[in-house]
Amino acid sequence: MADPQAKARGPPEPRAEALVEPVRVNGSAAEATLSSAELAWRTTGAGRDSGGRRKLELESDVLGFQVEGRALKLVTFTRGDVTGAGRPPSPVGCGGGAEDRKRGEVAVEMESEEAAERWGHAIRDRFASLGRPKRLFFIVNPYGGKRGGRKIFQTEVLPLIEAAGIHYTMQETNYRLHAQEIAGSLDLRKYDGIICVSGDGILVEVVNGLLQRDDWDKAIKVPLGIIPAGTGNGMVQGLLHSAGEPFSMSNAVFAIIRGHRRALDVTSVVQGKTRFFSVMMLTWGLVADIDIESEKFRWMGSARIDFYSLLRAVNLRRYNGRILFVPAPGYEGFGDPVEQTISCKSNGAANAAEGDITDVCNNETCTYSGPSTDDADLEWRSLKGPFVNVWISNIAFASEGVMIAPQALCRWLLGRSYNQGLPMVCCSRTLASDEGW
Numbered sequence: 001m002a003d004p005q006a007k008a009r010g011p012p013e014p015r016a017e018a019l020v021e022p023v024r025v026n027g028s029a030a031e032a033t034l035s036s037a038e039l040a041w042r043t044t045g046a047g048r049d050s051g052g053r054r055k056l057e058l059e060s061d062v063l064g065f066q067v068e069g070r071a072l073k074l075v076t077f078t079r080g081d082v083t084g085a086g087r088p089p090s091p092v093g094c095g096g097g098a099e100d101r102k103r104g105e106v107a108v109e110m111e112s113e114e115a116a117e118r119w120g121h122a123i124r125d126r127f128a129s130l131g132r133p134k135r136l137f138f139i140v141n142p143y144g145g146k147r148g149g150r151k152i153f154q155t156e157v158l159p160l161i162e163a164a165g166i167h168y169t170m171q172e173t174n175y176r177l178h179a180q181e182i183a184g185s186l187d188l189r190k191y192d193g194i195i196c197v198s199g200d201g202i203l204v205e206v207v208n209g210l211l212q213r214d215d216w217d218k219a220i221k222v223p224l225g226i227i228p229a230g231t232g233n234g235m236v237q238g239l240l241h242s243a244g245e246p247f248s249m250s251n252a253v254f255a256i257i258r259g260h261r262r263a264l265d266v267t268s269v270v271q272g273k274t275r276f277f278s279v280m281m282l283t284w285g286l287v288a289d290i291d292i293e294s295e296k297f298r299w300m301g302s303a304r305i306d307f308y309s310l311l312r313a314v315n316l317r318r319y320n321g322r323i324l325f326v327p328a329p330g331y332e333g334f335g336d337p338v339e340q341t342i343s344c345k346s347n348g349a350a351n352a353a354e355g356d357i358t359d360v361c362n363n364e365t366c367t368y369s370g371p372s373t374d375d376a377d378l379e380w381r382s383l384k385g386p387f388v389n390v391w392i393s394n395i396a397f398a399s400e401g402v403m404i405a406p407q408a409l410c411r412w413l414l415g416r417s418y419n420q421g422l423p424m425v426c427c428s429r430t431l432a433s434d435e436g437w
């Protein structure tokens with residue numbers, strides 16, 4: 001989940017005492033230990049696996065659990081078999097590869113109901129300390145990608161969410177900007193996060209809806225998540241990549257269940273009299289044209305982008321314009337110096353170098369008015385077109401298969417002309433007018 005607030009997990013919890021009990025695991029007698037990090041057991045009876053130690057990492061192997069009388073039933077989600085019911089278990093310490101996770105169950109029968117309750121409490125506390133959500137609000141776009149959002153929610157998301165014991169509310173979007181309206185009026189006190197089952201567009205609508213609220217400063221701290229059901233899905237790919245997880249639907253859902261978070265910058269964009277907020281990328285020229293003009297091929301799913309890119313690549317257009325930017329350290333040599341003072345302060349847009357100053361923020365609809373920056377000492381530079389493509393990216397991936405800015409938190413990718421290649425320019429945070437929460 002992308003959480004604009006979370007910069008770090010905070011200081012580690014004090015270590016709780018490990019619980020040790022004689023139990024039966026999947027019917028076999030064993031001695032089990034529950035620490036704050038793992039549930040481990042060693043079978044004690046006679047048998048093929050007697051004495052073998054197995055373990056489940058609570059953070060990364062367990063979807064959820066239930067206490068039923070003396071039984072503690074854990075739903076596992078692991079790479080490889082740790083239950084002992086199927087293939088021989090992996091020895092302790094051997095992690096799984098990139099294979100997909102599979103669901104399993106480990107039934108731990110305790111000696112008393114009190115013991116089962118005690119262990120249940122300990123696991124619940126551990127999940128809470130990890131920031132696992134308990135109540136989520138899902139926004140499902142039935143129209144995004146190949147129009148599979150509803151099915152993805154029912155078949156891929158719900159089974160895992162229910163196994164994790166998470167309460168949820170789901171609302172489908174009925175029209176363009178509906179997600180923005182929903183986020184603008186949702187009672188956020190009821191939820192630990194808003195999850196979009198959609199393409200990247202709905203996530204951006206949600207961010208805009210949150211920032212248009214009167215309580216935007218609290219609203220924007222609500223964790224947001226995304227399940228890939230769109231055309232590009234670059235945000236999910238970027239988030240999973242940064243967590244070291246391969247791209248898959250189940251990994252995206254599990255990352256949300258585990259409470260994985262990272263902060264995300266928000267870019268404030270002013271165009272004429274309109275202000276909006278972006279968390280992913282801004283494009284002008286080739287990529288924007290491909291995105292917009294390929295709409296008529298939406299039935300192709302992700303392939304529409306590849307197909308239309310080819311069509312446009314053989315017929316490149318050029319765009320005249322000038323880009324003003326503040327280079328990041330080490331990139332000061334890019335572009336040409338700008339003489340005029342450019343203000344990027346408070347409410348307004350980055351004003352044109354020629355000096356047009358327009359206050360474009362409409363306070364009725366734009367409660368968050370963008371970051372305030374003191375740009376008095378900033379050394380602005382400029383690049384003059386014509387451009388084939390201008391691509392400003394806040395994330396590493398444009399889509400599942402397209403890594404455009406490997407180290408992106410903020411990168412500028414500028415295609416000045418077809419023959420000059422694509423120089424990459426690292427911009428300063430203030431250039432993108434962003435603010436990290």
Ligand SMILES: Nc1ncnc2c1ncn2[C@@H]1O[C@H](COP(=O)(O)OP(=O)(O)OP(=O)(O)O)[C@@H](O)[C@H]1O
Pocket residue numbers: 141142143144145146173174175176177178197198199200201202203205229230231232233
């Ligand atoms: N019921 C609906 N009917 C038509 N459009 C809708 C509906 N619900 C949402 N939308 C619009 O669908 C667009 C695409 O949404 P989404 O980002 O989920 O999918 P996508 O296929 O990845 O599209 P894109 O590549 O344009 O981001 C958004 O602009 C959204 O406002």
